[in-house]
Amino acid sequence: MVSGGPYGIEDILGGAGYTKALIILFIFPFLWSFPTALMLGELASAIPSEGGFYVWVRRAMGPFWGYQEAWLSLTASIFDMAIYPTIFVLYLGKILPSWTAGSRGIVWEVAMVTACCLWNLCGAPSVGRGSVTLFILLLSPFAVLTVLAFLHGPHGQHHAAAFTGGSINTAIIVALWNYMGWDNATTVAEEVENPRRNYPLAMIAATTLVAISYILPVAALAYAGVSVNQFSTGSWTDAARILGGPILAGAIVLCGIFNGLGMFNALVMSYTRLPMVLAQDGMLPQWLTLRNKRGVPWAAIIVCGIAWAAALGFRFEELISIDLILYGSSLLLEFVALAVLRFKEPDLPRPFRAGNLFMACTLGVSPALLIGYVMYAARDERMAHIPALLFGLLIALAGPLFYWISRKCWGQKTISQSVLAPTGD
Helix, strand or coil: CCCCCCCCCHHHHHHHHHHHHHHHHHHHHHHHHHHHHHHHHHHHHHCCCECCHHHHHHHHHCHHHHHHHHHHHHHHHHHHHHHHHHHHHHHHHHHCHHHHCCCHHHHHHHHHHHHHHHHHCCCHHHHHHHHHHHHHHHHHHHHHHHHHHHHHCCCCCCCCCCCCCCCHHHHHHHHHHHCCCHHHHHHEHHHCCCHHHHHHHHHHHHHHHHHHHHHHHHHHHHHHCCCCCCCCCCCHHHHHHHHHHHHHHHHHHHHHHHHHHHHHHHHHHHHCHHHHHHHHCCCCCHHHHCCCCCCCCHHHHHHHHHHHHHCCCCCHHHHHHHHHHHHHHHHHHHHHHHHHHHHHCCCCCCCCCCCCHHHHHHCCHHHHHHHHHHHHHHHHCEECCEEHHHHHHHHHHHHHHHHHHHHHHHCCCCCCHHHHCCCCC
16 A cells, blocks of 8 residues: 555655665655554554544544545545556556557546446455555566666666756655555555554554665666666666666566556555545445445445546646645554653553653654645646646635535434444443
């Protein structure tokens, strides 16, 4: 749900060059990923409920803010989920360009959305096992690329020319996007074995693994002297062809196709639990709570799949900017919930604690500063012919309106057991 290997970090290299890219990739886990992982480790172990971050914010600050958390997350998902079919088609086009030419690319994107929704109907265990398998598969060609790059040495004929510059704003925004999404795994807490123990362990271990999977290939290319001028999404193929020939380049392309599929598939599982829990709380139609025999919310999957398909066609940069603005706003609410619950429920059993009270209250400072930077950097980006920042603000401000509509249309019905049930054994 966070990373499918180094796919997607090419724009960091193209925007910043090797030295700045490595600095960004090294320090962002400490400024962005680890604070988020610590926050999620505490809240997921204390309140391991279906709906995850929505339940935490609602419990801490009430139904209005809980609804805003869900609204920001679901609207962010519309733009986030459009990125992965884009990557899927981009790499498919490198193998079979005629298959993705013109409107055929959109057809393949819709087909991928449909396939992942059908896969998710098989249940969380099936998606989880598939994700582990795909992640190992995706990393394998990069392991070969990294070894070949270090063996190649710094004095080969492909030694990099001086970096001629790019957009550092792009590099930072893409890095934040590649390191985000840790909270997505919390929405399926009731479908996870021993969540109080496994969530904190998974968060800390995965944060480290993701950082290594980004830094090692970049460091290897820097050592080998492969030029990153004009590096952009899909350029790993060119680096692989230089160092390993057409076979390695073909493996990178093939795994790039699986990357888009695997990331999208895992995130379908996460996002579709939110409409189901909102419906249980009387904030959406009750038919969204319908599940199949495996406990999968099939009605929510269909609705979300249609919404995600509707966002296909935007540019990669547009999608990332608006995604980060909306996702970042929802993440800040989660950090607030962490601090509020320390005061509101000091005796709540917390198998994992994100430090003392001061640390819990200040853990979100560096993520907040980075989110503020993204909003500033996005001031010149445009989405649907208006500034991306304004576009994101309009979506966020629609949250209170839809909260009022939800209460009027479906009423404030029985609060779900996930919110009011005791959390102790």
